[in-house]
Amino acid sequence: MKFESLDEKMKKVYAKIRTIDEFHWHIDDNTIIGIHKKSGMKLQVRIAGSKEEADKLAQEKEPGVLDVIVIPGKGTFYVNNGAFIMSLKFLRPTVQDIADHIVWAGFKVIEKDGGLEQEDIYDYLGGRLIEHLKQGLVNGRDYVFWPFYKCKHCGKYVDIDSLARHMKNHGEDVKEWSEEKYEVLEINFVEKKVYDKFGKEVPMDKFSEEAQDFIKDSFEGE
Numbered sequence: 720m721k722f723e724s725l726d727e728k729m730k731k732v733y734a735k736i737r738t739i740d741e742f743h744w745h746i747d748d749n750t751i752i753g754i755h756k757k758s759g760m761k762l763q764v765r766i767a768g769s770k771e772e773a774d775k776l777a778q779e780k781e782p783g784v785l786d787v788i789v790i791p792g793k794g795t796f797y798v799n800n801g802a803f804i805m806s807l808k809f810l811r812p813t814v815q816d817i818a819d820h821i822v823w824a825g826f827k828v829i830e831k832d833g834g835l836e837q838e839d840i841y842d843y844l845g846g847r848l849i850e851h852l853k854q855g856l857v858n859g860r861d862y863v864f865w866p867f868y869k870c871k872h873c874g875k876y877v878d879i880d881s882l883a884r885h886m887k888n889h890g891e892d893v894k895e896w897s898e899e900k901y902e903v904l905e906i907n908f909v910e911k912k913v914y915d916k917f918g919k920e921v922p923m924d925k926f927s928e929e930a931q932d933f934i935k936d937s938f939e940g941e
């Protein structure tokens with residue numbers, strides 16, 4: 720397959736996303752596949768001739784694959800059966816938003832080929848993505864995602880930067896741990912609230928003292 724022989728529509732769609740380097744892009748006849756480089760998650764971008772065709776494509780879903788379908792015309796954006804269906808002009812910001820909602824959530828050290836290897840864990844916050852798109856919220860300006868560790872001693876959420884200190888108070892040394900799994904929460908500057916991945920507010924008393932200070936500081940920074 721030669722690049723020159725690609726369908727014009729396909730070239731147009733591909734040109735919108737090829738500079739988003741969080742994904743490794745593959746093109747075949749009618750689909751662009753993006754493999755998220757850090758997490759390995761798969762995104763497929765398809766082209767439909769109409770809304771009806773897009774709605775039909777949205778029903779053919781591969782489980783676990785993020786789905787984007789581009790349709791002709793301007794100003795269309797909706798979600799059907801988990802697939803994002805949109806006009807071309809929304810493609811780039813949406814794919815960038817999808818990348819921003821795949822977040823690091825911990826690691827695990829495994830034995831491999833006689834050595835040790837760190838496996839990283841990622842989470843896709845799709846529910847928050849839809850909410851952010853609806854409200855037009857921008858990552859880094861209106862909200863940030865932050866990893867918190869749920870302490871097994873006191874049950875509070877501890878922010879990643881104060882974890883070592885917090886655990887020391889419980890007599891534990893994190894240096895001895897070979898894995899850490901975080902819950903990624905959203906610090907929302909607009910509403911001055913913290914949300915979990917399902918969009919449920921996490922009240923302040925669920926956080927450790929250090930984490931409460933950290934969150935309050937980040938709200939005041941706005």
Ligand SMILES: [Zn+2]
Pocket residue numbers: 870871872873874875885889
């Ligand atoms: Zn604790």
